[in-house]
Amino acid sequence: MKPPASQSCQHYPECAGCDRLHIGYEKQLQHKQEEIATLLGGFKGLEILPIVKSPKEQMYRHKVQLPFGHRKIGKRSVLTLGLHNKENTFIIDQKECRIQDRDLTTVAFAIRHWARTENLSPYNEKNGSGLLRHIVLRKANASQEILVGIVTNTNEIPGRKNITNSLQSYIKQFLSKEKSKAEVVGILQNVNQRNTKVVLGEKETTWYGRHFIKEKIGELNFQIGLSTFFQVNPYQIENLYSLVVQDLPSDSIVVDAYCGIGTISLYVAAKSKKVIGLEENPNSIRSAIGAAKANGIENVVFTRGKVLQSLQSALNEKPDVVIVDPPREGLDSETKKILLNSKIGKILYVSCNPETLRRDSVELTKSFRYQKVTPVDLFPHTSHLESVSVFVR
Structure with missing residues (x-):
């Protein structure tokens, strides 16, 4: 399972970050095409189009989440930062990464150096002790702005001003050494005191700068925060x-x-008469309304609430098309019932999980014809696969 020289990594295959680095990229695409054909090939008359390859195969991830850990060296305990190993038994102290944006990897190295120099303790899941839980890093491809999130186990940190200054200084040094044009525009502390696998907590404090980065999709401008859902492969x-x-x-x-x-609502607005965006998360709705205003788009309205309730209400507007872009769990059974019983002429289903797409498609084809699907590779060197499906009444 040795990766080709062009995409080798010293942590592979131990690291859980990617699982197909040992396969050349063209072969990976072929495998994914075959997987989707095997999974969805049973739908009568379905056109399975060629996979859309990623314009960038390596260092494409513009969002990075890494946990802190520790390892024993003799009698000393040394702080580590990286991804879990495949067995999820320890955290690999990251030396390189083939899928993270290069600048974000550099910033991660700077943060690890800072944490060790300041003698800050990593969080211990077993007894709930320690300060540092995770880092969350985001980079805007359009502006080259970086947002740094330090997830901590406690709110109060002695000498916070001093450690913020030293963190800024180390990040600047490390980026400068790599001759990077990227710039950190905000450093945030996120507090998560729950015993959970969820990375981010509810409380956020700004240590430096602002709480968002400026990104673009085409000509559209967006503000991306730590917890904002935004595709991690901007290319x-x-x-x-x-x-x-x-x-x-x-x-x-x-x-x-x-x-x-x-993002999709505003992207399709120019071709549409009216777009109604439905979203449960209040922060996301606020950002969506702000983005519509900032981009001067007036034919889009956003409704906050669970999709299950707000979809029924939105159908009173007699829409022609419903776009669904659900989480990995796919559509819940009640939402599928609403779609099946509606007078919608077309459903465009953006999926990030071929397994739940197949399950949902079995239900939807009770009233719709599964016309075509286009696989899209947003995550080279991993088994993840996005797709866009078209269902017509």
């Missing part, structure tokens, strides 16, 4: 969203379910 976003636009009839009334901060 592939327009390819993904263009597939949605191309199957959208002009001047349609469109419902965009699970709309997040409104």
